Amino acid sequence: MMVAIPELDGATWPMTFGGRSSATADERTRDMSVHPERAAMLAARVAKLVRLRRTDRADRKIAIVIFNFPPNGGSTGTAAYLSVYASLHHTLTALKSAGYSVDVPETADVLRARLLEGNAARFGADANVAARIGTDDHVRRERWLGDIERQWGPAPGRHNTDGGGLFVLGERFGNVFVGVQPAFGYEGDPMRLLFEKGFAPTHAFAAFYRWIREDLGAHAVLHFGTHGALEFMPGKQAGLSGDCWPDRLIGDLPNFYLYASNNPSEGTLAKRRAGATLISYLTPSVAKAGLYRGLVDLKASLDRWRALEPETVAEQRESLAVLIQAQAVTVELANSEPPWNGDSQIEVERLRAAVLELEYTLIPHGLHVIGRPPSAADRAELLDAAGITDASRRAALDTLLAEDHETPAIIHALDGGYLRPAPGGDLIRNTDVLPSGRNLHGFDPFRIPSAFAVRDGVRQADRLLQRHRADGLGTPETVAMVLWGTDNLKTEGGPIAQALWLIGAAPRHDSYGRLTGAQLIPLEQLGRPRIDVLMTLSGIFRDLLPLQTKLLAEAALLAANADETVDMNFVRKHAFAYQTKHGGDFDQAALRVFGNADGAYGANVNHLVDHGGWQNEDELADAYVRRKGFAYGVDGKPSRQDAVLTHLLASVDIAYQNLDSIELGVTTVDHYFDTLGGISRAVRRVRGVPATVLIGDQTRGNGMVRTLSEQVALETRTRALNPKWYEALLAHGYEGVRQIEAHVTNTLGWSATTGQVAPWIYQQLTETYMLDPEMRERLAALNPKASAKVANRLIEAHQRRYWSPDKATLDVLRRVGEELEDRIEGVGVGVAA
Ligand code: BEZ
Numbered sequence: 001m002m003v004a005i006p007e008l009d010g011a012t013w014p015m016t017f018g019g020r021s022s023a024t025a026d027e028r029t030r031d032m033s034v035h036p037e038r039a040a041m042l043a044a045r046v047a048k049l050v051r052l053r054r055t056d057r058a059d060r061k062i063a064i065v066i067f068n069f070p071p072n073g074g075s076t077g078t079a080a081y082l083s084v085y086a087s088l089h090h091t092l093t094a095l096k097s098a099g100y101s102v103d104v105p106e107t108a109d110v111l112r113a114r115l116l117e118g119n120a121a122r123f124g125a126d127a128n129v130a131a132r133i134g135t136d137d138h139v140r141r142e143r144w145l146g147d148i149e150r151q152w153g154p155a156p157g158r159h160n161t162d163g164g165g166l167f168v169l170g171e172r173f174g175n176v177f178v179g180v181q182p183a184f185g186y187e188g189d190p191m192r193l194l195f196e197k198g199f200a201p202t203h204a205f206a207a208f209y210r211w212i213r214e215d216l217g218a219h220a221v222l223h224f225g226t227h228g229a230l231e232f233m234p235g236k237q238a239g240l241s242g243d244c245w246p247d248r249l250i251g252d253l254p255n256f257y258l259y260a261s262n263n264p265s266e267g268t269l270a271k272r273r274a275g276a277t278l279i280s281y282l283t284p285s286v287a288k289a290g291l292y293r294g295l296v297d298l299k300a301s302l303d304r305w306r307a308l309e310p311e312t313v314a315e316q317r318e319s320l321a322v323l324i325q326a327q328a329v330t331v332e333l334a335n336s337e338p339p340w341n342g343d344s345q346i347e348v349e350r351l352r353a354a355v356l357e358l359e360y361t362l363i364p365h366g367l368h369v370i371g372r373p374p375s376a377a378d379r380a381e382l383l384d385a386a387g388i389t390d391a392s393r394r395a396a397l398d399t400l401l402a403e404d405h406e407t408p409a410i411i412h413a414l415d416g417g418y419l420r421p422a423p424g425g426d427l428i429r430n431t432d433v434l435p436s437g438r439n440l441h442g443f444d445p446f447r448i449p450s451a452f453a454v455r456d457g458v459r460q461a462d463r464l465l466q467r468h469r470a471d472g473l474g475t476p477e478t479v480a481m482v483l484w485g486t487d488n489l490k491t492e493g494g495p496i497a498q499a500l501w502l503i504g505a506a507p508r509h510d511s512y513g514r515l516t517g518a519q520l521i522p523l524e525q526l527g528r529p530r531i532d533v534l535m536t537l538s539g540i541f542r543d544l545l546p547l548q549t550k551l552l553a554e555a556a557l558l559a560a561n562a563d564e565t566v567d568m569n570f571v572r573k574h575a576f577a578y579q580t581k582h583g584g585d586f587d588q589a590a591l592r593v594f595g596n597a598d599g600a601y602g603a604n605v606n607h608l609v610d611h612g613g614w615q616n617e618d619e620l621a622d623a624y625v626r627r628k629g630f631a632y633g634v635d636g637k638p639s640r641q642d643a644v645l646t647h648l649l650a651s652v653d654i655a656y657q658n659l660d661s662i663e664l665g666v667t668t669v670d671h672y673f674d675t676l677g678g679i680s681r682a683v684r685r686v687r688g689v690p691a692t693v694l695i696g697d698q699t700r701g702n703g704m705v706r707t708l709s710e711q712v713a714l715e716t717r718t719r720a721l722n723p724k725w726y727e728a729l730l731a732h733g734y735e736g737v738r739q740i741e742a743h744v745t746n747t748l749g750w751s752a753t754t755g756q757v758a759p760w761i762y763q764q765l766t767e768t769y770m771l772d773p774e775m776r777e778r779l780a781a782l783n784p785k786a787s788a789k790v791a792n793r794l795i796e797a798h799q800r801r802y803w804s805p806d807k808a809t810l811d812v813l814r815r816v817g818e819e820l821e822d823r824i825e826g827v828g829v830g831v832a833a
């Protein structure tokens with residue numbers, strides 16, 4: 001409460017500087033006291049803000065930090081939804097006109113080349129080397145050297161180094177330094193990926209921030225886009241101490257963070273853990289996917305079918321049906337065998353629905369550029385998607401969208417000015433996110449789940465059960481549900497409410513309407529058995545929603561203890577079964593909320609997949625269990641509970657997660673297969689058979705439950721294979737290619753974790769991006785590293801038996817991969833010479 005409410009009120013950089021000591025037992029006699037180290041830090045922070053305000057713009061030194069994730073794959077500088085180099089170029093130009101001493105490269109491409117190429121090849125580095133810190137200097141000055149060496153060995157370690165010193169990657173443009181944040185360091189290190197807990201940053205990471213603070217003497221730092229690694233370094237969740245890494249690294253440096261307006265959850269972490277003041281930016285426009293190539297032809301034939309006169313002769317009808325079937329086969333919407341014959345009408349109806357869904361699915365359109373508001377046409381599509389029909393409201397929102405609020409906010413923030421708070425969320429659901437350029441905040445923790453979310457949770461959870469029954473699979477005993485912070489924040493706790501309803505529970509409130517815990521809904525009212533729910537939390541959920549973590553644990557415990565027969569209460573059934581087999585107390589047997597160890601995030605399955613250094617899919621399951629095997633009880637505290645988790649995995653029928661925003665599909669980011677894919681693989685390892693993997697898509701209308709393979713197919717058709725999607729990305733060049741690569745890598749991640757990706761998807765991705773010489777050359781010219789990664793991923797997918805291309809296709813892929821690798825090396829040599 002003391003953390004969340006000030007954020008809603010617009011506090012910037014709040015911190016803990018005192019409290020009651022635990023030294024005295026009796027709370028009432030304990031005095032509030034100041035914590036000297038924290039108070040000194042608070043004073044230092046205020047002094048730095050004053051210094052920022054008082055320094056003339058011309059004399060201010062600013063560090064702009066871009067990211068490099070995943071490392072080495074043509075992703076340097078990329079950020080969610082943002083065209084980073086164009087935005088950066090615009091920002092440097094704006095700073096110059098505001099009076100900063102900054103040398104602005106002629107174009108965004110020149111800027112990118114100076115950062116990514118520059119002297120990189122000479123140093124064998126990932127980007128231009130702006131400074132080299134000698135190992136002696138690092139050892140002498142690094143305050144937490146011992147902690148770092150315990151994890152990473154003696155300085156300088158293995159990252160961003162030539163063995164004798166550490167590189168600070170980036171480039172100085174007058175008084176503005178643009179730096180490339182070092183990677184976490186463990187991404188390419190399968191052994192470290194198995195660590196349960198967080199650990200120290202690398203030598204390079206610590207040195208990077210020390211250099212900005214002490215050597216550059218920056219007045220402020222601007223983290224450029226969603227998101228980097230600083231705020232995910234080990235430490236407490238809120239109220240950080242001087243022992244927490246984000247606090248150590250950022251110290252007293254004013255920290256501004258350009259952040260996607262639809263991501264209040266991770267944004268909140270950046271605020272709480274790294275002292276960031278967020279400056280929100282718009283997410284890209286959305287558009288209807290529309291149809292292309294073979295889908296257009298198919299639609300035309302479907303229209304012809306519909307226009308057939310009732311008296312049309314059977315022969316003519318059948319010949320059109322043959323054509324439709326053939327056209328549907330080319331776009332993988334039907335099988336060629338058996339011929340439809342008498343079933344044509346049913347098949348045509350089915351196809352019509354499938355094609356309509358593809359045509360009207362909303363997709364993100366291109367990337368956002370700071371300083372470049374969406375075009376009139378894009379604004380109109382956005383406002384249509386948001387369902388704004390009221391003319392005066394529409395005009396007002398259109399004006400907010402048409403104005404640039406972000407550049408002025410950056411200038412104002414760097415003057416040490418105050419930024420107003422703003423709710424975060426999807427523009428099409430919540431237009432209060434406008435204007436952007438404000439400090440995002442989260443939510444009131446006592447109001448989640450809201451009354452609306454509880455009602456909607458019932459509908460969505462029932463939809464899930466209906467789908468399972470409709471597929472002929474009956475009532476599930478256990479649903480493994482993935483809970484994230486983002487979707488819960490945007491829907492006031494919708495997924496939490498779904499989990500409660502499956503268990504047959506509801507939130508309980510005090511007379512002020514504040515959340516106090518859980519209560520059971522009587523079985524008569526529920527009308528079906530209580531379903532067991534294995535809830536796995538993202539690290540972000542755990543950090544942001546501690547009250548709700550306890551609420552969910554309490555709901556499970558109440559259900560396990562309810563005096564009901566086990567055929568009507570699967571939570572109780574499984575808890576008894578566990579106890580019979582393993583002993584222990586009943587509270588332990590009723591643990592259902594799982595997540596990471598304190599201070600750790602993610603299952604690392606995504607990093608393993610990106611790195612590719614795994615042999616057998618079971619390794620992914622093991623990594624998942626290792627990372628997510630901590631149970632959170634009714635006290636909200638984690639404990640390692642592998643046996644309970646494994647026992648529950650054996651009963652899981654459905655693995656399930658909600659999808660809440662158009663911007664973020666299951667193939668857009670690697671987190672979905674990390675969490676939902678990870679648990680699916682863990683279920684399969686224990687049960688020996690795959691679980692059904694379902695997605696609750698609530699991005700439009702009333703919502704829709706799809707199987708994972710349906711969802712991946714839908715996204716592939718409406719996005720990766722759709723010129724409307726990829727041309728809008730490729731217009732942003734380098735970063736567009738990285739997005740395409742991400743789609744391919746994430747698709748492989750789904751194959752690896754669930755085995756539920758149809759082979760045609762790889763075939764068509766290959767045809768679209770690799771077999772077409774013109775497209776291949778375009779991608780290679782824009783971003784050779786990411787293009788090589790696409791080719792190599794497709795080959796990897798074949799080697800792992802996720803598809804089997806014919807020999808000619810495979811030969812092309814191999815040749816392309818090799819040529820691109822040569823080209824990457826060749827480019828390096830050219831620059832060095
Ligand atoms: C979350 O909001 O919980 C989340 C966001 C991105 C990746 C993983 C989890």
Ligand code: MG
Pocket residue numbers: 227266
């Ligand atoms: Mg993230």
